[in-house]
Amino acid sequence: MRILSLIPARGGSKRLPGKNIKLLGGKPLIAWSIDVAKEIPEICDILVSTDSQEIAESAKNYGGYVPWLRPENLSTDTSSSADMAIHALQWYEDTHGKVDGLLLLQPTSPFRKINTIQFGIDLFKKTKNAVVGVSKTHTHPSWSFKIENDILVPFLDGSGTRKRxxxxxxxxxxxxxxxLTSPSNLISSLSFFEPKVTPLVIDNEFESVDIDTLLDFQFAEFLLSKNMIH
Incomplete structure (x- = not known):
């Protein structure tokens, strides 16, 4: 099986400027995803889609494949991840041949494990469905609310608020x-969530760390400083 790993790394992060090449544990954030992808036998290439020359050079230094810079129309705040992924996928298949799957590894999840990725790929092989990483939510949707006319209203039907x-x-x-999804599913549905999705349940909370803000980054640094990531 040939799986193309795609790492999206836009340069214009608003909440944490420069996050994709910000040093975490002595190496750029993006390098964590490149390094783990190198260990997966089914991955044929680690393609980095970025609009930033600085990110491109950093990714190349760690073994990422960066043959071009992402077009400007796919690098805005409103650009969809599906459009970005299809652009990269079609270029790769036109240049290097067909692949069986496209694996999106966001650089903001640095602590994912090799065995977790491998298990997700095995699920993909077995089910033929898209596979998406999920974790148990800390705030249950039955305990979520919205505000209507200055009144707190349950986001769902409200019955959950009567339960422990x-x-x-x-x-x-x-x-x-x-x-992870197949090229045909991605192109036909323009989504990683259709037509069927198999969950890759990740119980390890450290693997689920998602860095979008300075506080997220500082938490990741704390975990490393306490030797909690192995």
Whole structure:
């Protein structure tokens, strides 16, 4: 099986400027995803899609494949990840031949494990479905609210607020660490979530760390300083 690993790394981060090449544990954030992808036998290439020359050079230094800079129209705040992924996928297949799967590894999830990625790929082989990384949510949707006319209103039907949290059915959120689908599903649905999605349940909370803000980054640094990441 040939799987193309795609690492999206836009240069215009607003909440944490320069995050993709910000040093974490002595190496750029993007290098964590490149390094783990190198260990997966099914991955044929680690393609980095970026609009930043600085990110491109950093990714190349760690073994990423950066043959071009992402077009400007796919690098805006409103550009979709599906459009970006399809652009990279079609270029790669036109240049290097067909692949069986596209694995999106966001650089903001530095602590994902080799065995977790391998298990996700095995699920993909077995089910033929898209596979997406999820973790149990800390705030159950039954305990989420919206505000209407200055009044707090349950986001769902409200019945969950009459139950203890431990009595509620488990709920999961997408943690951003793993997205794998077939080229045909991605192109036909323009999504990593259709037509069927198999969950890659990640119980290790450290693997689910998703760095979008300075506080997230400082938490990741804390975990490393305490030798909690192995």
């Amino acid at each position: 949290s431990q009595d509620l059915e488990d709920a999961y959120n997408v943690n951003g660490s793993f997205y």
